[in-house]
Amino acid sequence: MAPVDQNSILEAVFGILFRGGWVLAPLFALGWFGWFLMIERYGYYFMLKGSRINGLGGFWKTLQKSGEEAAFKKLERRRFGYFYALASDIRNHKDQGPVAVRNAMEATRHRISVNLSKGLKTISTCAAIAPLLGLLGTVSGMVHTFKSIQLFGFGNPVLMADGISEALLTTQAGLLVAFPLMLAYNFLASKVEKVEEIAWSEALKYESYVFANKSEEK
Incomplete structure (x- = not known):
């Protein structure tokens, strides 16, 4: 298998950028920025999701069989999980009563929700701006084409092709x-919403379990 010539790849990339005009440069940067944020958000999502996949089933079984201490040891392996954070609030504030527990849970829910959605609006903005930049490049390419026609008429199809190529490349890139x-x-936003719903419902279930046991002890 012949080695890939990196110089030729770079030349091809820069050739496309030059043919597409100045709009392709911000489009290229916008795409990289959007995907950088997307990958970072997916990493944070999977970190919070981990306890739901690998810990919750074992948590409830261990809680019934061995008690709270053993159940939390299972969760500590996924200590950054959404459910772990909410369950820790219940455990830490249960002696102060249901109101203190619910306030702590709401504060944690708000904090994690803000962290989860931190970059999502920026990502959606990048996705919305990209076709508009492509349209701007289309207009720029057509202006270039009409200027060529104005200066040289229809006798030089190469100059006309440059403007048309610029218009089509930027539209395609956008x-x-x-x-x-x-x-x-859209996929990430739906998954984030699902994780939030499951973690909150499971935390409410654990809250009911804790205070039901406390009332029985009394």
């Missing part, structure tokens, strides 16, 4: 940036 980015954003 759609190529926006389409996968928006799909990934």
Whole structure:
């Protein structure tokens, strides 16, 4: 297998950038920035999701069989999980009563929700701006084409092709940036909402379990 010539790849990339005009440079930067944020958000999502996948089933079984201490030891392996944070609030504030527990849970829920959605609006903005930049490049390419026609008439198709190529490349680039980015954003947003719902419902279930046991002890 012949080695890949990195210089030729770079030349091809820069050739496309030059043919597409100045709009391709911000489009290229916008795409990289959007995907950088997307990958970082996916990492944070999977960190919070971990306890739901690997810990919750074992948590409830261990809680019934061996008690609270053993159950929390299982959760500590996934200590950054959403449910772990809420369950820790219940455990730490249960002696202060239900109101203190619910206030702590609401504060944790708000904090994690803010952290989860921190970059999502920026990602959706990047996906929305990309086709607009592509449209701007289309207009710029057509202006370039009409200037060539004005100066040289229809006798030089090469000069006309440069402007048309610029218009089509930027339109294509805008759609190529926006389409996968928006799909990934919608998928992540739905998954984040699902994790929040499951973690909160399981935490409420644990809260009921804790205070039911406390009332029985009394």
